[in-house]
Amino acid sequence: MRIQVKGQIAEALGDEMTRVMWDWIVEQLVEPYVDMKRETFDLGLPHRDATGDQVTKDFAEATKRHLVGVKCATITPNADRMTEYKLTKMWKSPNATIRGALDGTIFREPITVANIKPFIPGWTSPIVIGRHAYGEIYAGQEIRIPGAGTAEIVFTPAGGGEPIRKTLHTFDGPGVMMGTFNTDASIRSFAEASVTYALAVGRPLWFAAKDTISQTYHARFRSIFDEVVATRKTELESRKITYSYFLIDDAAARLPKSNGGFVLALMNFDGDVWSDLVASAFGSLGLMTSVLVSPSGAMEFEAAHGTVTAHYRKHQRGETTSTNSVASIFAWSGALRQRGKLDGNTELSSFADRLEASTIRAIIEGAMTADLVPLAATKPERSLSTLEFIQAVASRLQA
Ligand code: NAP
């Protein structure tokens, strides 16, 4: 008997090697166990091109409607892809489109496995990095200063009135300057999403910035976080989820000494850098999941890695590949668990737990793809192919 599911999930198909794995995951690990309607959108590059990228917007809307989405990795076109796929336009990154539509914050979470050793051995629980994906240097303005002169920052009120003007520096020779900004609305939705995510995963929330030095800009982030945490106090207390603010250098010093097990929310640049640091310190990209959380409560689950083009080229030549499907499997389990939670369907939530446990057990028992072998405490005799690994999970799930 398959598990009956009332609610739906918005599903996005993707490109290349991840698309190949996606079909195997759905066929072998999801469909045999779960009777659920999925609203499926083909975000593969040819279909994005054929629909003028409308399909990406439709997927984002369906995710908002169902509150749960699951997405396969997709190609972000560049000049080479224009030729390869004979595209009519260089479509923008689907993830950026979806993030914009959901006003979301991205949380990257490593999957920890007992016999796969992170480079920092004490990190026994995941460290989740939540990156505010708006503003700062990504939306700043910069000037190369040619020589002596005065650099100012100015704000001109829309409704008239006196501009606010500050002298940044009086240059006596060449240099550089930069202006960055953020908005209360975006900071607030970042803080809301961080609280929502910490509640969803049941882990403490940290936010780190440098408000001792940046007493207006960073301090604004800190006080908006305080306000949001205060309005959601009851929810947080009832789930025993704590919130802490740290100076970012203090957080940096604590990180390697910690055992993990918390959500660290960071401003855009900090999150960009630290998410890569944490991902590589934990091991393989194939073990890194990513969740987009909208302040509306909608969540979209995916693997953090791309379409693994290098492996797909081998697959196209008919060669055997050994691509890690764990992050894609966890995108599915994450989406199913969230669906279960929203529907009060405990059978579905515990299936999601079983799917994850079967995946982790396979690795612990020595069934793993090639990327994990160098990190394994006990090395298996051989690594498995992409399909063999999915079958190894399937056989444990059946048992
Ligand atoms: P990638 O797909 O993440 O792969 C980069 C390399 O990392 C691979 O060649 C492979 O290394 C390793 N790797 C990544 N995932 C792996 C897995 N599951 N199992 C084993 N090894 C894995 O990044 P990319 O090659 O730079 O990008 C390919 C395409 O993906 C691009 O078109 C890009 O636009 C797109 N992309 C999409 C997303 C998304 O949809 N979320 C994110 C990033 C990139 P080895 O070759 O050394 O084995």
Ligand code: MG
């Ligand atoms: Mg980065």
